[in-house]
Amino acid sequence: MSFLAERNIELDIKRDDLIHPIVSGNKWRKLKYLLLDAQAKNCKTLVSMGGNWSNHLHALAFAGKELGFRTAAFVRAHKEQRLTPTLEDCRQWGMELIFTNRVDYAQLRHSFQWNHFSEQFPNSYWISEGGFSELAIKGVEEIGQELDKHYDHIFLGTGSGATLVGVAKACPESRVTGVAAFSGADYLRDQLEPYLKPQSNWRIDTEHHCGGFAKSNSELELLVNEFHQHNDVQFDTVYNGKCLLAIKDAVEQGRVKQGDKVLMIHTGGLQGMR
Ligand SMILES: Cc1ncc(COP(=O)(O)O)c(C=O)c1O
CATH class of the missing domain: 3.40.50.1100 (Rossmann fold)
Structure with missing residues (x-):
């Protein structure tokens, strides 16, 4: 150049x-220890959040399937709209998609409290948006x-x-x-x-x-x-x-x-x- x-x-x-x-780039880097931690804690379901084209959800859905976890995600999208190829893959790999409007999504992002969801997702492991964590x-x-x-x-x-x-x-x-x-x-x-x-x-x-x-x-x-x-x-x-x-x-x-x-x-x- x-x-x-x-x-x-x-x-x-x-x-x-x-x-x-599929679990490429920084996705592998960021998910590696989170998935090991979820396994060590004997959690059965991985739950996270992301947008229509989320590389993070795409990698998580695939890795979860390969490792025998259930996966679920809050998705910033309308239920009625056609799924993007990213979300199509996620669904095909078994990820439960929970369609969430912009306001609720922003709230999840800024004031997330896992105990609000622990009944909905028993024995599960929360991974924040984009996987951000220690x-x-x-x-x-x-x-x-x-x-x-x-x-x-x-x-x-x-x-x-x-x-x-x-x-x-x-x-x-x-x-x-x-x-x-x-x-x-x-x-x-x-x-x-x-x-x-x-x-x-x-x-x-x-x-x-x-x-x-x-x-x-x-x-x-x-x-x-x-x-x-x-x-x-x-x-x-x-x-x-x-x-x-x-x-x-x-x-x-x-x-x-x-x-x-x-x-x-x-x-x-x-x-x-x-
Ligand atoms: C391809 C790609 N590059 C870079 C980033 C940014 O990574 P981070 O969220 O760790 O800043 C992302 C989002 O996770 C991504 O999907």
């Missing part, structure tokens, strides 16, 4: 998207053990921030940037800080959401297509494409300097593009 070659900048891609065809962060931290060189910068797509926290903890000598996939993500700074204190090797890029979650524009589409043609690596435009766009701007604006070593973590998510 010319924006890298012109400045002698090395960009490596960590292909976590290749971990598994155990998810622990799983992500394992990325650090797999890197065999130092990177000046690490970039990755950000939603809940669990992946950013795990990578920033695992790589304290690198500058880690989480590129927010949605607009208005400034609040994440305060939310994530307690997990990372006293570290300051991280930042959230709120400039490359391209209009909001799952929104796109021609610049983003062009860049993702060009990268695919040159490198045979496919990115989704929801998380990873935006991350690449942020890297390009950081290079062009001089925040990534000539000779710097840069890593982008491919967090998977291609199923959502169907």
Whole structure:
């Protein structure tokens, strides 16, 4: 890619998207210890929440089925609307979908109390939206053990921030940037800080959401297509494409300097593009 070659900048891609065809990218990282914990506690049902195209629910439904759990999810969608391919898969893998309106969904997200649901889902294990938890962060931290060189910068797509926290903890000598996939993500700074204190090797890029979650524009589409043609690596435009766009701007604006070593973590998510 010319924006890298012109400045002698090395960009490596960590292909976590290749971990598994379905439980790919950061999904495997975030779910690993949660699923082990659910098994250790002898829970029978995994319950979580997500949107129409949720990579998290998709991975959870599949992993749950493979491991013999029942799965259920609060889904921000209307019962009457046609299921997305993501939710079709989830249902086919046995996940019970509980259609939830926007207001109730927001309430679940902000003031969730598991004891309200313990009768509805006895002997079950709650996994928060996007899997955010200490155990998810622990799983992500394992990325650090797999890197065999130092990177000046690490970039990755950000939603809940669990992946950013795990990578920033695992790589304290690198500058880690989480590129927010949605607009208005400034609040994440305060939310994530307690997990990372006293570290300051991280930042959230709120400039490359391209209009909001799952929104796109021609610049983003062009860049993702060009990268695919040159490198045979496919990115989704929801998380990873935006991350690449942020890297390009950081290079062009001089925040990534000539000779710097840069890593982008491919967090998977291609199923959502169907
Ligand atoms: C493909 C992909 N990349 C990145 C993220 C963001 O991860 P996190 O929620 O840990 O910030 C997600 C959401 O979980 C995702 O599905």
